[in-house]
Amino acid sequence: MATLTATPQQLTRANLQIAAFGNADNFIEPAFPGQVLNPYAFLVDISERVHTREMAITNVLAAAGIGMWSYSVYSKKFHLCPVASGFLGMKGSSTFGLGVLMQKLVQWNQKHVLDTAKTACRTQQEFETELHINTADGCYGRWLKITGRLYCSDGLAMKMMGTMTDITAAKQEELRKNDLMAFLNHELRTPLSTIKLYIQNTARVARMENNKPLEDKMLKADQQTVSMTQLINNFLTLSQVQDSKLSLQQSRFNLAELVEQVTADMMVLYPDRKFKLKVSKAIWVTADYDKLVQVLVNYVNNAVKFSSVKSVVTLSCGTVDGEAIVTVQDKGRGIKPADQKLLFCRYSRIHHENAAGTKGYGLGLYLSREIVESHGGEVGVNSEYGKGSVFYFRLPM
Template sequence: MATTLTSQQFVKAGTQFPLTGNADGYSRPVLPGNVLNPYAFLVDISERAHTREMAITNVLATAGIGMWSYGVYSKKFHLCPVASGFLGMKGSSTFGIGLLMQKLVEWNQKHVMEAAKTACCTQQDFETELQINTQGCDSRWLKITGKLYCSDGLAMKMMGTLTDITAAKQEELRKNDLMAFLNHELRTPLSTIKLYIQNTARVARMENNKPLEDKMLRADQQTVSMTQLINNFLTLSQVQGAKLTLHKSSFNLCGLLEAVAADMVVLYPGRKFKVKPSKAIWVNADYDKLTQVLINYVNNAVKFSAAKSVVTLSCGMLNGEAVVTVQDKGRGIKPEDQKLLFCRYSRIGQKNTKGYGLGLYLSREIVESHGGEVGCESEYGKGSVFYFRLPL
């Protein structure tokens, strides 16, 4: 049977223990459980962390997910065999940032480095996509995630995953191409239909056939709505495929507002539209794309304001930029909902209205592709002002 001794009994027994010295010269016995080497614990923890990391890597590898890491002090990248295979290399790979930069330049994926830098500065996760061209195979798409890990406030390493999303990306691109093709092909017959409707409405007006004229005007409104819907989906397919192109020309921005307001009077008879006069503001931009943005703004203003209220369009200069605003006196938007306005498929307060929640999202993409900015100022219950800014 084991006997438990007190410290005094240890001394009386005269048991020999290894001694350790300290600063004051006092020597004390090393009891079981004491650590002679103060760094042994750190080494043990490091080995445990490495073992745990390897276990996680092996589990992810069975799902086809690769692991990568970057040591802040070693300044080396390490890729597991799965991640190396994605980049056309074999086995585990360890290399410096110089080789990575060469690869990134070759792949033209500098946005990955920008995303990683932002994640380090904000201490947040990052996730983005990159397209690579490896030798002997077609283009491959990868999803990369990463996070900075710190210890006692010091950055130690960045780690993340690599996942092959080529099949899903190719399917998405095929759908986008199909959507772009259908939208493009629908334009011609829709334009013909619109022409016949307008001619019929004009004949009905000449013959004083008011009922027929009203029906043709309503039909014309539907063709305008369909045209706008086609434009939105076509722009969406271009945005998703990173193929949004701008056909810029020099034009008077105030003239664009007047043209859109005139179209809106025809589209929404009985509604009041006002264009605030301003000096000519010449911009170099895509006229059709900005028309699409302005129509999206006006459609929202009409949709969420009373029938007799006025929708005001204005433009001006502020801090060297052109600013366009569309103001309504509608229901307004709650502060917590305003940050979601320009997100894809966002339909704030639109449960009983038609639409796909794409208009404002696409407006943001179009304006930002011009180097501009979109925004909204709203007071709930009193109305909203949607605006966009363009550099000159």
């Protein structure tokens, strides 16, 4: 076996070069420090026993429909077992360069795959991503889940290895579900908007005619349309969160104005409730306006739901430590310390002896957390049992 002489600093620099991906046509040529008697000495010295074990593992995975792949840092070639080759439309074991793989991928998927692999090389961590493969037949193409990691020997990057699984059926079902959610979202919003308009017009006429009983009924009906709209929004957001595709339509806006607008809407929606607004100045953030409205409405609905009619709900907006913070305070039942940890978990609903008539799916706070965290922010609650709660979210400015 040939020997390598190099300083630790040289090895570090070499590893950074070796682990870094190049463009789609080629990779950065690795520069080996020190005296190299035989360049092939850097290839992994696999004994017959190790090779036999790897073959056994590959055969077991193949029986489960899982393919194996590897990429050599030095030959700059991918090697796929027969199962993995079949996923890409090839026969038997195959060896090819990065350019061939890029040609197999749908164009929009190429950069994401490369960026994921580069990050895994730099951090020397495992990665998992999806490949969208071009196919001649089928409108969806083929979807593969690929996992892998970089392996080193004596401090030098040697090869990447991992598994490949066909997830086309699951992906097609996911896409169909997304199409259904989008369809329902559109088809339900349109009649709801029409119903809401008729209800509000009827309430206005009842008010002009001094028909208090009818006006009260219309206001209650209006509350139900708002609740239904919020439910649609929550389930649509849930679908996006489950698919790890929560899309944000970000823009620059005054967060204080958003809080003022939501407070005004809540005053109309809950005329028998008292709301208080505390906003000091303009607070500009870059975020998804509609998604943050959804979060704040979730907070206010909970405050109204779990506090008495005569109590005050206070909405505030300010800055703390260079971050924007929005709070909703109520004087309701409060939350026990042990229950506070569960509040923002999916489908969690805190049991309360007086909450028998309270409706809900336990999604509002969970989705609020997902939305705020997708903005790089944080959600939380401060509560004293029996004395009320303060729900808040922070956002970077």
